[in-house]
Amino acid sequence: MIYLKNAWPFLLCGLLFGCSTKINDYEKSETQFDIKQYFNGSVIGWGMVQDYSLHVTRRFCVELQGRWQEDKGVLAETFYFTDGEVSYRNWQLLKQKDGSYQGSAGDVKGLAFGVHKGFAFQLQYSLLLKVDDDTYKVDMDDWMYQLDEFRVINKTSINKFGVKVAEVNLFFDKETPAKRCTDAFKS
Numbered sequence: 294m295i296y297l298k299n300a301w302p303f304l305l306c307g308l309l310f311g312c313s314t315k316i317n318d319y320e321k322s323e324t325q326f327d328i329k330q331y332f333n334g335s336v337i338g339w340g341m342v343q344d345y346s347l348h349v350t351r352r353f354c355v356e357l358q359g360r361w362q363e364d365k366g367v368l369a370e371t372f373y374f375t376d377g378e379v380s381y382r383n384w385q386l387l388k389q390k391d392g393s394y395q396g397s398a399g400d401v402k403g404l405a406f407g408v409h410k411g412f413a414f415q416l417q418y419s420l421l422l423k424v425d426d427d428t429y430k431v432d433m434d435d436w437m438y439q440l441d442e443f444r445v446i447n448k449t450s451i452n453k454f455g456v457k458v459a460e461v462n463l464f465f466d467k468e469t470p471a472k473r474c475t476d477a478f479k480s
Contacts, residue, residue, distance in 0.1 A: 322411025332359035340463035354474035364388035443468035
């Protein structure tokens with residue numbers, strides 16, 4: 294009985310780390326998410342940022358414009374936040390021979406690394422995140438799940454020192470590219 298009493302921390306660690314999702318979990322899916330095809334042309338998305346307690350701290354709309362030439366892509370993002378802030382990120386993406394992706398952007402420290410299996414795509418990178426007058430380096434674990442040919446759900450975990458400090462949830466829709474973010478939050 295004393296062995297079980299002292300074993301609970303190890304059991305808890307096993308449960309926490311043994312249940313995490315891995316990209317290979319989606320390998321046998323019949324649907325294949327091709328980010329070169331999906332993020333080519335105009336895409337619009339709506340999202341929210343939640344803090345560590347899952348309280349919504351910001352809402353936004355994002356317009357994306359993607360262009361690919363062979364295995365090189367540019368993904369220009371314009372974010373419109375409900376508080377009036379507008380920000381930009383321009384990704385430079387390169388598909389590797391093994392099917393994985395590498396990317397860079399102005400506010401990304403180092404390289405981003407992405408891989409897809411089935412209907413899922415995971416992109417991991419370090420972001421220089423501006424908050425008021427300070428800039429923090431945070432680690433981003435970005436997961437995209439293709440629902441159908443037009444819609445993708447994106448869930449991003451924002452971590453600092455290995456601890457989740459926020460998350461972003463985003464819904465992309467390629468079927469309605471004519472809609473503009475400048476009209477998204479008008480009543």
